[in-house]
Amino acid sequence: MSKEPIEIYSHIKQLLRKAEEIAREHGIIVGRVSRNAPSSIDKEGGVVIFDVDPETYFTNYTDIAQSGSYLAVVDVKSGEIVSLRVVEVHRQDMLSELNLPEFTSSLPRPEASGLLTRTRIKAKPLLAYNPIKETIQAANYVIEPQSPIIKPVKIKTIQKILGLPTEGVFLGFITIGDRPAFNGYAPLYIPLKAFYQHVLVLGTTGSGKTTLLKNMIASICSRYNYKSEQPSIIIMDPNKDYVHLPLRPIWEKTVGMDWELESHLIKVIEDKISKPSGIVIILPITQYVIDRLIKEKTTWVKALRIIAQDYFNIVYRNILERIGALIEIIDLDVVDQPEKGGFRYVLIRAEIKYGDGIIDRIEIYVIPYGFRFNMMNPRDFIELNPFFTQQARDALYRILLKLKKEGITFNTLQEFYNVIQEARYIRGGKARGITLDPRQETIIELIHRLAIHRFTLENIIRQLGSMVDTGFFDIEIPSDKDKYLIEPSIEAIMEAHFRVFKGYPIVIDLEYLQENSPGDPRQAIAISAFRILNKVFTWKLIKSRMREDTQPVLILIDEAHRFFPSYGGGRDEYAEHVSGMIDRIARLGRARRLGIIFSTHSPKDVHDIILQLTNTKIILRMDKSLITRLEIPSEYRDFIVKASDRVGVIKTHALRLGYTSFRTTLPLTGHYDLSALEIKRSSSN
């Protein structure tokens, strides 16, 4: 039975009253949906127009009257809290409202009452949160006029109406433009699950990419706000950006920085997230390192001690002294059980006295890394180098397999290389003259029998030569026995990551490799990076087939364009090969909790497959020309070009709204720009 008019009127009055109550409970009322402009909804979505009185406008404009601001409305008919995103703001002086140009004069002066006009704001409804049923759905109904507009103040309400995850990895705070929304009480978490579907972080140099990544690492290592298993973090670091993770951050006030805001944001989070207190460095060492540091016969224990101490001085002592801190090694242990799945590493315990009097202790595990040629199976060896052509791969595989079958071994890669090199000069499948190495004959014959083309052979030789040049193979110390460095088992490291290495982040210091490798640095880091990647993946795969659980793993690949370039530049085959690899790892990795975080400053330089595979994209400040490939909404494009440091946009399926802008805090871990640091003397000097 339909209601009598008076009943409907009373009912609507009650609804209005109820909407006011809900509004006051969840926020501060700043306006009401306009009574003289229509609210509407159509297939493009809804529009809400509301008016704000002058007093509210002038005291709250930063929160409510910026394009992109988040507000909410309590819809009168449903009592639901609907999030709103401001899309337009209109201000008019009273003269403009009157629209009587023939009555305006040419002697204007400032006149305050002309500004006492309402502000009209247009917004798009986003999600509707029912505070009683605790449900959230897309806001697909029209909002009633007179519905109160609120600035939400409760964190739970904010999270609900914006469809924000309530737990996960801390990225920063939701922003309106550059400024944190809701006074910094809207933190942005991304569930760890989203990371297993891979992430791409983009941003120009100085945009705050590394800070963001470090803060994410700190969040994961602090075990803050997520219930699932803590993942192991592996970082491919070609620039030594991450080795300082366990050091205290230094915050410098720079020109233009809003120090009050930054301090406030740090305060909100500093009790919950802190830097890791240790680190695992997988240190790719080369023969050059040995030659530089080890001058006499020694053992690996002693050699590692020297290498570790040298590394410690370069990386930690050097930087800390420059910031006026003192670091001393309290303890240095070498664990040397490389056989039978044991480990060979150095554990350094150090104490740091910072300039402000704070004393901190950190642990650094240094695991030397290098390859041993004669311990690799042919497939693994060939997979190391992405620069082999396909034909070279096939041919070399067959050669190595054949040699293995026939029991012909080479102690080192250099040996193998020397032998195969000679084969290039032989014609007709027969050696000429005297061959010094009998294995050469076998190889020459094989080459002939397998009909390996001259160009293919040249590629093999060239690539083998560059592998030798890396100095990364068959690293030996002057010793009578046990002279070679055995490649550490990545699988064993992963399995012992929490038990032995305390779950500290694992950093592959690829810059150290580049600094100490006489060969092509591109090749050196590609070889080591891909090897480790493949090893981790294979470990995961095998364990999973054996129905054994493994911890989740996140692999951060910094400067991803160096590892996974786009096509062009004469590297197409390389690009093709690595893209195939990453495709395999990424696709299968999702099911096995193996997530990859790619970071780069240049989306056009990175392979397309990375853009396709990464379900979450985080974009910090970038040049306009680079944004077009990224398919971000137009309202963010202009913003991204002008965004401040550490401010960005995230596009992810983990957010109900799909996108949001956010700002991360100042670094929560050690983060030093060596070129910008002034040399400071410590107070004790």
Added chain:
Amino acid sequence: MINKLINVDKIAEKLLKLSLGNVSRSLESRLENPINYRGEAEPINPIYIGDKPFYIVKDIPEFNKAIIGVDGSSRVIDTAYAFFAIATVTSYSRILGEILDHPPLPAYYILPPLNNPFIAISIDVKPGIEFKGDKYVTTTSPAGVPYTPDYNKALILDEIRTSLEISMLKQIGLHSDMIQKGGNEFIIFIDGPVYPVPNLFRQHYNLLVRGSPSRGRLDDYVASWRELLRNRFQALQILEGRNIPVVGIVKRLESSRLLLSSINYRNLLSEIGVSIGDLGNDQAFIDTIIRTLIKKKHILQPYYPIIIGPIKVPAESTFLDKYLENVPSKYVYYIAIPVNRYGESRIIYTLYRVETTERSFSILENYGIEPTIPALADSIGSGTTIPLSILYADKRSKGISRSLANILARNLEAYGIPLTYDTIRTIEAYSIE
């Protein structure tokens, strides 16, 4: 809203019943505009009491009290059976907000509502039809004269509108404490003269003196306007008794001859070598004065606002003292605001007149200011050539009357009352505005 305020269906029903009877349309009375009734009467020898014939205002003053603008608006809905005049009145302050509208919008006002009629109906059938029970509809003039078919329609419009304006002034006066709480001192700007001086009094008086018996409906019109003016003076007394000055802003000067009638002003002008004949109205007169002053280099570029005044208009110079008691004298200034500050050939000034009673003049004097100060501050000081408070009240009241007229017309049509062609076209134009 209009349906809630008046019973349109009952009106329509009655009209249709009546249409079975004798419909006699008085064609002569249909909105012809007898300027000699409605126009402003030329006063007899108002006295220019300023020291100089004009003043140039170089420093634009500030005025920090709130100004409440009051303005009424009226619209016509003409039908085959009856003439409807619909009126509205608004009082609004930029600083204080919405004071009151009548009829009211669904909004929060500072003042309590009025209960006055805002629709006047003149029926083209036999006279004497009333609409009892509808307090917002009237069929009689303020003096109780029925709006018969031969009653001047233009005057019906003016009467209903003026009646509302007077009621609004009274309401502000009676409830001024509600506006003034919190220390909000205010003054009132009313659109039009501080009190009107319609020509019909002079016409009537001339006929009376001549002993002419045949004055047509003039007796009735004079009775209505006497009543209106009595109420107006009462409203002014209430306001001025509470120390609230009232300033009239007259924008239409093309029918005014007030300044032209001041002989001593012309003498002052001739002392500075400016001699201008009778140009028919104040607007032309002042326009010519300014051009002459510019030509003779009494006024140089850049152009500033010009004041002419004050002029005292004693009660006895208006004929009103013959019909009413205690008619207050007026003090009047003319203000000319330049639209452009520079220019040789295209010099445009906007003119308006500021009027106060003697008492309001004193109240403002006690504030240390002349009546021109708030007017200048609210016009040129606010970036407009006409006081902004009046522009706003005018726009608001017109907007409300337009909407109401639109609704009434459509309702009447819906209930079967045919609209005249002109009304149909007018309503269509409202929809486009």
